[in-house]
Amino acid sequence: MMMYVLFGYFATVSILSGIFTIALKNPVHCGLSLLSLLLHVAGLFVLLNAEFLFAVQIIVYAGAILVLYLFVLMLLSLKTEEQYLHKKYPFFLFAGVAILGELLILVFQTPYGGAKGTATPEIVLQTGPSHAVGITMFSDYLLLFEIVGVFLLGAIIGAIVLAKTPTGPVPEPTGQRK
Amino acid sequence: MIPLSAYVALSAILFMTGLLGVLIRRNFIIVLMSVEIMLNAANINLVAFSHYLSSMAGQMAALFVIAIAAGEAAVGLAIIIVVFRGKIATNVDQINLLKW
Numbered sequence: 456m457m458m459y460v461l462f463g464y465f466a467t468v469s470i471l472s473g474i475f476t477i478a479l480k481n482p483v484h485c486g487l488s489l490l491s492l493l494l495h496v497a498g499l500f501v502l503l504n505a506e507f508l509f510a511v512q513i514i515v516y517a518g519a520i521l522v523l524y525l526f527v528l529m530l531l532s533l534k535t536e537e538q539y540l541h542k543k544y545p546f547f548l549f550a551g552v553a554i555l556g557e558l559l560i561l562v563f564q565t566p567y568g569g570a571k572g573t574a575t576p577e578i579v580l581q582t583g584p585s586h587a588v589g590i591t592m593f594s595d596y597l598l599l600f601e602i603v604g605v606f607l608l609g610a611i612i613g614a615i616v617l618a619k620t621p622t623g624p625v626p627e628p629t630g631q632r633k
Numbered sequence: 634m635i636p637l638s639a640y641v642a643l644s645a646i647l648f649m650t651g652l653l654g655v656l657i658r659r660n661f662i663i664v665l666m667s668v669e670i671m672l673n674a675a676n677i678n679l680v681a682f683s684h685y686l687s688s689m690a691g692q693m694a695a696l697f698v699i700a701i702a703a704g705e706a707a708v709g710l711a712i713i714i715v716v717f718r719g720k721i722a723t724n725v726d727q728i729n730l731l732k733w
Contacts, residue, residue: 572688
């Protein structure tokens with residue numbers, strides 16, 4: 456019973472925060488509702504017995520990525536514009552809601568099944584969730600782990616090179632096609 | 634026991650919210666935030682299947698998705714800073730330097 460109440464709370468609040476994130480006018484408010492979405496998705500991870508992912512979600516997403524977004528928002532101090540949606544947004548809204556309805560029909564009609572694995576909650580709880588994640592990550596997924604490390608290094612270098620203050624003569628801005 | 638379809642439906646709703654955000658918003662930081670919503674929806678899906686099939690594979694994929702999201706946010710925000718500093722544009726529909 457408690458599970459249903461918690462799931463209902465987390466699901467409702469995360470959907471509402473998602474809608475607020477794309478519907479609010481002020482970008483900082485959008486960032487704050489994204490924070491609420493991330494925290495409630497982390498709560499869903501606890502319901503799904505993924506405690507390690509819960510911690511990672513809070514530390515990396517809510518702690519690092521979202522702060523980066525808010526930092527850039529405040530750095531740029533974008534003005535809140537009157538027209539913050541595209542002109543043709545009712546068309547996209549209609550198409551999105553129609554596709555969503557079709558998706559939901561398909562989701563509830565699908566018979567879910569498949570071969571069960573070995574990591575049942577009892578086995579995982581014998582050593583703890585972090586232990587299970589660590590053992591899996593450094594045995595079966597070691598190559599992927601290394602590739603992600605190289606990817607993150609490339610992303611850091613790319614971000615530094617892009618955002619570096621230009622020292623030479625600043626090129627004239629040429630864009631702004633009318 | 635909450636049915637698996639409830640989690641998948643929640644994931645579908647969140648994914649469509651993020652997709653709509655990418656399609657209808659003009660501010661490019663909000664567009665990146667909508668991409669984060671979509672990645673989170675995919676994460677819910679992966680973790681739900683991982684739980685209901687008693688396998689660690691879904692959680693691993695979700696961890697890698699989080700790592701990729703961090704890299705994407707860093708590079709995307711760097712591009713946004715460059716675009717904003719060059720006074721090229723403030724909205725996504727005005728960025729057309731690569732169009733010919």
